[in-house]
Amino acid sequence: MIAGRYLRARRKEAFISVIASLTMVGVAIGVATLIVVMSVMNGFRAELLTKILGLNGHFTAYPIEREFTDYKDTIASIEKIDGVDFAVYFVEGQVLASGQGSSTGASVRGMDEENLKKLKLLYNSAAQGGWDQWDETRGIGIGYRLAQTLGVSLGDQVQIINPDGAMTPFGSTPQIKSYPVNVIFDLGMVEFDSLFIYMPLEPAQDYFKMFDEVLKPGMQPPATGPLDPPLTNEQMSEYYERIGRASAAEIFIDDPDDIAVMRQRLQSDPSSRPLILTDWQQRNETFFSALQVERVVMFTILSMIILVAAFNIISSLIMLVKDKSSDIAVLRTMGATRGAIMRIFSITGTTIGVIGTLSGVALGLIVASNAETLRAALSNTLGVAIFPPEVFFLSSLPSKTDPLEVTIVVCLALGLSFLATLYPAWRAAQYDPVEALRYE
Structure with a gap:
């Protein structure tokens, strides 16, 4: 009181x-x-x-010893490991993107629609356009900040330039192709919205030459030397089978903090091929x-x-x-x-x-x-x-x-x-x- x-x-x-x-x-x-x-x-x-681990996996797996042509089997094997939520494979490369009078560096990722649907953060972030029938569109998806930088919108063409192009007697020539913009996404993170370009898997493999042509079983190679007329692509496909490659795979686990245990499980899995694993804590430690x-x-x-x-x-x-x-x-x-x-x-x-x-x-x-x-x-x-x-x-x-x-x-x-x-x-x-x- x-x-x-x-x-x-x-x-x-x-x-x-x-x-x-x-x-x-x-x-x-x-x-x-x-x-x-x-x-x-x-x-x-x-x-x-949430943004970083919604787009990039808790583990990034890079192939060693041999080319990553068995990416589908590898992903299927990884997803069976206890503690793994899902995994995706992709083709990746650095390019120069050019739009309406403006150019900037970008990172191209080639993914098919099945893997895009697994990345819910990306799949649900389409601000314009959509990812439906992605594999058949032959177009690209870009972040809205990158679209603003290039001055493009839906349906506009974006020219992608890769310095590692065809070999000539005078050296390598840049590879230049144009693709229509089918999707503009907004992830809400400046770094991703201004950097990434997404492309269907097969066009990405074509663009970055991520494929091997292997002679089909039981076929003899066509005659070597000049042919008159030369064989067309359709005729060559009768002899050779094209096998695509992936650059790496992203692995998403149930518990992001359970890195040490999951690394041991992934590396000791007998059904998986040899891979180099880098986790999200290593990539973003600083x-x-x-x-x-x-x-x-x-x-x-x-x-x-x-x-x-x-x-x-x-x-x-x-x-x-x-x-x-x-x-x-x-x-x-x-x-x-x-x-x-x-x-x-x-x-x-x-x-x-x-x-x-x-x-x-x-x-x-x-x-x-x-x-x-x-x-x-x-x-x-x-x-x-x-x-x-x-x-x-x-x-x-x-x-x-x-x-x-x-x-x-x-x-x-x-x-x-x-x-x-x-x-x-x-x-x-x-x-x-x-x-x-x-x-x-």
């Missing part, structure tokens, strides 16, 4: 009440800031992990380690806001103790113990911390759950790009609140608030009632 009366403002005590109110606001701002920043950083990590370090540093730095608010609790309580010295003396003469005086001022300071912490939690959760809406509103109001996607990789500001981290922030704020009350409360308990009332 007494602690509550000390918290309520009276006219002559307005200044102390203002200090206590500002201290409460400081605690609330510190708690809210910590919750919002940690939620946004969690959102960044989760969204980046990036995600930097994110983790940044989270720890930001938490430590922003915790200083709560610490400053705790010092404000100390200063406001010391001022309150000085102002209430005569009240303390009267209470002592009426029989109040030193412990009772300590409890009064501890409850006063802790109440400031509790109200500030609860207000900060409510404010932080509201802001964190509407982070993208607030970012867009501020960007439109100020006319400035806040969190530009070119810098932060993602086209929107993600937020993911972790209940455990919120609990840690609340415990930190309440703990510091309680500790901040101990010294002023102890000083109040040490007041000598005779000295305090001597000049009253």
Whole structure:
């Protein structure tokens, strides 16, 4: 009761009440800031992990010892291993893509429709066009940022240039082909939307010469030397069988963190061919380690806001103790113990911390759950790009609140608030009632 009366403002005590109110606001701002920043950083990590592992596998398998012509059998064998969700094979190459007067480097991936459907993130991200009858279209799918860079839309032609073309007496000549844009996808990640070009598997094998021509069983090779007229492609197909190759395979597992166990299973599978495996942690180790370090540093730095608010609790309580010295003396003469005086001022300071912490939690959760809406509103109001996607990789500001981290922030704020009350409360308990009332 007494602690509550000390918290309520009276006219002559307005200044102390203002200090206590500002201290409460400081605690609330510190708690809210910590919750919002940690939620946004969690959102960044989760969204980046979802995008990266939604397109690239948890393992990338590269063939060794022989050409990757048995990719279908290899994928079927890998998908039978316990813990493997699915696997896809693809043809990949680096090219120069040219559109309406603009050119840029790109990465071409050749995949058939069966494998595209396994990549749900990609298959469901078609902003224009669609992946239906993909194998028969002979067109390409590109990210919307790459389409903007090249100045193309659906149906426009994109010229793809590969320096490793046909061999001539004067060396290698660039291979140049044009393909219509059938799909424009939006993955929500700048790096992928501005880099990848998808192509049906067989045209990709043709373009990158990822096939071998093998003499059919029981057939004799056609006569060597000049033929007049030369054999057509249809005639050559009577003698030779074309066997396509893949560049690599992506393997998706059930538990992304179970890398060591799954690597052992994949490498020890007797039915699988020899493969070199690289996992997602190896490919992105530096990036995600930097994110983790940044989270720890930001938490430590922003915790200083709560610490400053705790010092404000100390200063406001010391001022309150000085102002209430005569009240303390009267209470002592009426029989109040030193412990009772300590409890009064501890409850006063802790109440400031509790109200500030609860207000900060409510404010932080509201802001964190509407982070993208607030970012867009501020960007439109100020006319400035806040969190530009070119810098932060993602086209929107993600937020993911972790209940455990919120609990840690609340415990930190309440703990510091309680500790901040101990010294002023102890000083109040040490007041000598005779000295305090001597000049009253």
